[in-house]
Amino acid sequence: MQSNEELKLGLLIASIAMLMMAFFVIMFVMYYQKKRFEEEKRISDIEKNYNRMLLDTALNSEETERRRIAQDLHDDIGTMLSLTKLSLNQLSKLVANSGDEKEESIMKKSQSLVEETILHVRRITRDLVPTTLERFxxxxxxxxxxxxxxxxxxxxxxxxxxxxxxxxxxxxxxxxxxxxxxxxxxxxxxxxxxxxxxxxxxxxxxxxxxxxxxxxxxxxxxxxxxxxxxxxxxxxxxxxxxxxxxxxxxxxxxxxxxxxxxxxxxxxxxxNKPEPLHPFRxxxxxx
Amino acid sequence: MLENYCSYIIRQPVISAPVFLNLLPILLIWRKRAYNDKMFFILFVYLILKFGVDLVMFDLASQRKNSVLYYNLNIPVRYVLTSWMFYYKLDYNAQRKWLMLSWILFVAFSAWDIIHTNPSMGDLYNHKMVLYSTTLESLLMLFWIMLYFYNTMRALKIPNLLTYPFFWICSGFLLYYSSLLFIAPVLHYASKWDQWMDIGSLDYIPYAFETVSLLLFSIGIAQYTGSSYAK
The missing domain is CATH 3.30.565.10 (Histidine kinase-like ATPase, C-terminal domain)
Known part of the structure; x- marks a missing residue:
């Protein structure tokens, strides 16, 4: 009789332990899955932010480089072209005094080419840095x-x-x-x-x-x-x-x-009004 | 007959409850048309079969007749159907092959166990519950459930387990088979017509957890949405 009672008690304890283990397994699977997903999401967010920062940096670098090129075009080539235009104007007067029509025609062609180049440089500079956007x-x-x-x-x-x-x-x-x-x-x-x-x-x-x-x-x-x-x-x-x-x-x-x-x-x-974009700075x- | 049924329900409410609670997941599968999904179709067949066997056993028990034969015959069918659901949920072909092999071996083993436990099959009055099959079935099912959980945790395919029907179904099976594992071998001695062993309220534990598992199945089926489940 006593052994029967012991068996029942043993069975009861074993069954309760087994059921507790089953509950624990279910809870663990749910908890672990939730944690893993949170971790995955966190890693994915970090990756996204990192990629975003990379993109941001790349675009910033691109804009900086555009400005540098625009600035160089304006300050160096633009100035040199303006000086060339001035020199050509002076030379044009001398050529006009000499009365040689062929030389005069070549001079006019050179002047128009220089003016056209100045316009092109100005257009390229404006395309590179949209100054109107920042100003207006x-x-x-x-x-x-x-x-x-x-x-x-x-x-x-x-x-x-x-x-x-x-x-x-x-x-x-x-x-x-x-x-x-x-x-x-x-x-x-x-x-x-x-x-x-x-x-x-x-x-x-x-x-x-x-x-x-x-x-x-x-x-x-x-x-x-x-x-x-x-x-x-x-x-x-x-x-x-x-x-x-x-x-x-x-x-x-x-x-x-x-x-x-x-x-x-x-x-x-x-x-605060933003600093105006200016190719000259x-x-x-x-x- | 109705008086017998009512009297039995009043005497054995814990044993009677799961018999009628079988109808809840069956109706839910029917209403949600979840049977269009292969896995749910197998669950549907299993539940209908279980409901039929439970009803027959309930009827025999209310008439104080031995119903263990149906229980014994139901064991291999139950194992094949319940583990078949995992066939569609396991990721690897090797695991599926082992699952199919387990069907053949288990059916053969339980047939041997029935014959071994009941040498005179014609004597339905003294028919005894199998000795090893239920325990082996519990062990195998627990193994497949744990394997499925392990695969799920490793693959991270399911964003929210609480809205995933099969998780609830697995949890139901896990609780049911956990409750049965240690009690199953003793049931062989406790379910005899003569010279039975009294195990008191322990006898009710599997039935109580059968009710719990049926409720968990119902929660899982209620989460089913045909359009999103396949994805």
């Missing part, structure tokens, strides 16, 4: 960019915004939007064979939207990404947007062509 803001910079493009190409570029006075945004955000707009328009001109480009800039309380639509041949961004054909342009757009928590979406309008919409959270400029850019 995004809308003016886009308008200036369109104006220059329309001069050089047989294109109709329309620009509209949902606000008269586009509020100034952080320096990095404005430059990001400007560069994306530049890239999208250049892509449309280079690859889409389009005749018309619409640029729409919209702002609400939370987001800024930039839409660039063309009437060209259109493209399928998914196919381009799948076939590893995504050029530096599309990747550059995504990289720039990743830094400012923005997104880009490509659409194919029913009437043809293609449309790209970049959306970035609003980040108003701080109270040697400084490191921290956008």
């Amino acid at each position: 803001g995004l809308m003016e910079a886009i308008e200036e960019f369109i104006h220059k493009l329309e001069e050089d190409n047989n294109l109709v570029i329309a620009f509209q915004s949902n606000t008269e006075e586009f509020p100034r945004q952080g320096q990095k955000l404005e430059l990001t939007l400007y560069r994306i707009m530049q890239e999208l328009v250049n892509n449309a001109i280079k690859h889409a064979s389009c005749t018309k480009i619409d640029i729409v800039l919209e702002i609400d309380e939370e987001m800024i939207g930039l839409r660039v639509t063309d009437n060209g041949v259109g493209f399928d961004p998914e196919k381009i990404k799948e076939s590893n054909l995504a050029g530096l342009g599309l990747l550059g757009i995504e990289s720039r947007l990743a830094i400012v928590n923005g997104t880009v979406q490509y659409e194919q309008p029913a009437k043809g062509g293609s449309s790209a919409i970049a959306r970035i959270p609003v980040n108003p400029a701080s109270g 040697r400084e490191r850019v921290n956008i």
